[in-house]
Amino acid sequence: DSLDLSDGKGVRIHATITDSENGLVRVDSFIKEPAPTTRLSLIQALAKTGHDEQAIDMATQIGVDEVIPWCANRSISKWKPGRTDKRWNQVLEAATEQSRRAWMPQLLEPVTSKQILAICRRACVYGSLVVVLHQDATDSFSKIENYVNDLTEKCLKDGKTRTVYVIVGPEGGISEEEVQSFIDAGAKSCVLGSNILRASTAGPVCLSLLSRALGRYE
Numbered sequence: 261d262s263l264d265l266s267d268g269k270g271v272r273i274h275a276t277i278t279d280s281e282n283g284l285v286r287v288d289s290f291i292k293e294p295a296p297t298t299r300l301s302l303i304q305a306l307a308k309t310g311h312d313e314q315a316i317d318m319a320t321q322i323g324v325d326e327v328i329p330w331c332a333n334r335s336i337s338k339w340k341p342g343r344t345d346k347r348w349n350q351v352l353e354a355a356t357e358q359s360r361r362a363w364m365p366q367l368l369e370p371v372t373s374k375q376i377l378a379i380c381r382r383a384c385v386y387g388s389l390v391v392v393l394h395q396d397a398t399d400s401f402s403k404i405e406n407y408v409n410d411l412t413e414k415c416l417k418d419g420k421t422r423t424v425y426v427i428v429g430p431e432g433g434i435s436e437e438e439v440q441s442f443i444d445a446g447a448k449s450c451v452l453g454s455n456i457l458r459a460s461t462a463g464p465v466c467l468s469l470l471s472r473a474l475g476r477y478e
Contacts, residue, residue, distance in 0.1 A: 268364030
């Protein structure tokens, strides 16, 4: 029998069980995968009926590098320290194991809309990108893809790590005030086609498109 092992921090081991009775295993390969230069971060609003957990599960399978819980103005669910964070970590761990990833996504502390403004401003300073998914946005993903291509070129030139943040609202959507404040702080708004996506699917769909644009599927 063969084994594929990972520590969630970049180490990937392929091994073969040579003697199950005595617990002997042969290590066939030991690989340390580097962290991506362009990181993907999902800022996921808290959502009811487990839609937020479905989102981070699929996002992990797709390849998100960082997950940031967001207590949005229209979020019905509440973040409960010691309970919600434990549950989200369990989702990330299970999805990492299932998808055989070398890197497990980082789960950061929950943020408010005001703290997202700070993320947007820092992104402008350091050359990162913040994308707000909103059904009333006028720009399609093709416009965002141009920004991503520019960001990738910068990373290749100077070797610095940059992040593409994807902001997803709760079931009721992101309030107009929140959207406008994020845009004023430097974020780019985007609509993913004509269909209205749920809080559980919007992030993963965008992350899939971003992964393709970044060449992760090649």
